[in-house]
Amino acid sequence: MALLARDSAVPSALVALTVFRAPAWACLICFTSYKERTRICQIFVGTQGPQLEACQEAFSSAFADLADTEINYDERSHLRDAFTQMTHSLQEIAVAQGSFKVAFLEAAKKMQKVIMELKGAQACVPPCGFQDVARRFVCFGCYSKACNLPLDCPVQDLTVTRGQQAKFSCTVNFQLPKEEITYSWRFAGGGVRTQDQSYFRDIPRAQGYLARIRPVQPTHSGTFSCSILHDQRPVARLYFFLNESAALEAAGDGVGAMEAKPERAAGQARSSDAGQPVPARGPRGHRISQCDPSGVDILSMVLQEQLTKVSFAYLLTLFSSLK
Structure with missing residues (x-):
């Protein structure tokens, strides 16, 4: 302290x-x-x-x-x-x-x-x-x-076989305020394992506490960062280093997806959940989508594969929800 x-x-x-x-x-x-x-x-x-x-x-x-x-x-x-x-x-x-x-x-x-x-x-x-x-x-x-602890949490390492699913949970062991909590995600590509903020680029619209990538591809290798904010002030920053392994490479190109699940308040009506959208993507695009806690997609975006060591290009497409 x-x-x-x-x-x-x-x-x-x-x-x-x-x-x-x-x-x-x-x-x-x-x-x-x-x-x-x-x-x-x-x-x-x-x-x-x-x-x-x-x-x-x-x-x-x-x-x-x-x-x-x-x-x-x-x-x-x-x-x-x-x-x-x-x-x-x-x-x-x-x-x-x-x-x-x-x-x-x-x-x-x-x-x-x-x-x-x-x-x-x-x-x-x-x-x-x-x-x-x-x-x-x-x-x-x-x-x-207050507690004499750093804002940045230690990097968590995760090795996933190509074609399988990677999941990151942006949670902490201490109690968060009950209101005004938001999440933001960033990515440092090119296989970089870092906490240096200059390497990261925002992942637009990915604002939930849970992120999933499926299936994992070589372009996903790098560090994902999640910031927990209270009333726009940072509470903690978590880091996940994803190391993609090709030992059991899955057949086919597949479609990669990163899903960020927002936290829903207790008792919130299910009628507010959105339905499954039909995402538009290029032939080699990797879909990033935000989901509700039940796994229903409510927002999609395309993460293109041209990733470099310090940045990646992304294209965001917003779709109307279907019930």
Whole structure:
């Protein structure tokens, strides 16, 4: 885990850390203001004098156990609300001339209980990907941090006999956001095994999580890349190196096809599925098609065979769906 970005909502809190030499105040400083804390002690003991400093020291000591607290980043608002309620309660106790030492200790215990009941952040899942569900908020410093993992996943190697089927699944082991997830596919031809983005060219309209090539031909040898995007921001990039083997070469030229399956939301009506199109292709064309999870083609395109080491030419044809 490593620091990702500091929370911009708490600049005054960072200043207060220096002024009050108070790591023990960490969570308190992140979620309350200097004015609120000062006002509480002034109500307890007056606006000035040695008792005011003693009150501040007691406040610091009471919250010492919350110094290094880390919480789920999405739970910040809940913790902020709890601290807001705490400050109101302390002011009421101060007006009633209660003991600040007792009040602070009781308040700290309640806050510890609140923190324990918050939803915890998930653990980082190696080896790659930006895992927003594992993001944490750190009280000591008032900043957020995420998993220190690369965006690019290791290359997965696949050797397939010519004429057979190759399948790539663009999935990760960590939880993805539930909405705004999209997929995009790219290809580096000529037998290149790489993660260098300069070698890749887009495969138009291939936007599903599952890709299949059938039958595999020599022109398919190379690296396929799938990017998982959340709201157009990359979450992870997966790589699949396809090594075509001619050991059991199938007879005939056949028609190659790459199918990208989009993820359908649970409960989506099957009436939205498209039917089987009739693709137009040249005599040596290799059809690339996007399918729904049941395998029904909904989009076709032609991937021509003139592939080079760094690029390939492609021609996209969109067809009306037939029921």
